[in-house]
């Protein structure tokens with residue numbers, strides 16, 4: 001259901017995927033006694049995670065860094081989530097309890113319309129930024145064909161032989177190209193049901209020569225896709241600037257010469273106990289704006305007024321998440337959205353998230369035209385690079401990095 005004047009209702013078309021029912025009796029009978037009902041712990045000193053499968057006998061050791069897809073494909077008939085992946089999800093925040101629908105969809109064609117329609121679209125974006133930190137966009141200008149091609153090459157990448165993907169495995173969160181698994185690759189936390197592949201983009205991508213040559217079409221398709229997404233983010237940043245009462249180019253200028261574009265493709269394999277783990281734990285993005293699409297399998301949930309909402313798959317639209325950079329720049333008028341990815345028992349999910357933030361050396365702080373008195377400033381300045389490093393390395397969940405800079409802890 002739409003919430004704003006400038007939004008146009010679009011019937012959500014979602015693949016029929018249910019969250020699986022857990023079988024706790026099965027879990028209890030197969031797990032060694034010392035693992036039953038224990039909070040997840042992870043042996044940080046070792047890279048090898050102890051993986052317990054459905055069988056009472058084959059307790060195998062697997063290098064978790066090979067990823068969850070590899071684990072699932074190589075553990076025949078896995079019936080339980082291995083203990084290292086069990087996340088402490090509060091009873092009232094179980095993935096299956098999330099509310100369906102009523103998230104805002106905004107028709108961006110209004111930005112090219114007559115004044116009244118343009119202003120009404122800007123108002124819709126501004127309200128969504130303030131209330132949700134999230135919205136979906138239709139008529140965004142990105143070609144359907146390039147969206148489809150991008151999903152295809154990303155799927156092909158995840159289907160490559162393990163050795164090929166492992167060439168990009170790295171624990172350095174600042175590396176230009178990273179293949180990894182879980183929340184981040186350090187493994188200093190309960191593991192997450194997700195593999196990812198991340199690299200920088202940009203209008204003229206500096207890291208292009210690092211991008212994978214395999215699948216053969218990846219580089220060319222990703223370059224075109226990221227170029228179109230770049231144009232979309234300019235359009236949205238302009239509308240958001242105007243909504244804040246700033247010059248339309250204010251946010252774009254604040255990003256530095258070019259700003260940073262980072263693409264993270266995520267693969268969430270099917271999971272035998274979807275209520276026990278998460279693809280991605282609750283977090284907010286560090287960048288200004290994330291533009292995301294998926295393969296039609298539901299899984300993204302956002303927190304709004306302390307309640308989790310499932311984001312429906314609306315064909316042809318993009319999800320737009322506000323990140324911490326915009327919350328700080330707007331001095332808290334707009335909120336970065338806390339979100340998580342949940343998993344399911346029936347179909348693997350792929351999502352492609354493209355984050356847009358400032359140059360790494362930018363000092364992140366509230367926009368000066370929005371601050372009349374010094375005392376109104378809600379966030380202290382911080383170098384973006386330090387913020388990214390802190391956010392990518394944390395083992396805590398939620399909007400933690402933002403809270404920590406507000407409390408002067410980083």
Ligand SMILES: O=C(O)CCC(=O)C(=O)O
Pocket residue numbers: 264266280285292294299300339340341351353
């Ligand atoms: O898969 C999703 O829908 C969410 C992805 C996400 O939050 C991320 O990549 O940071």
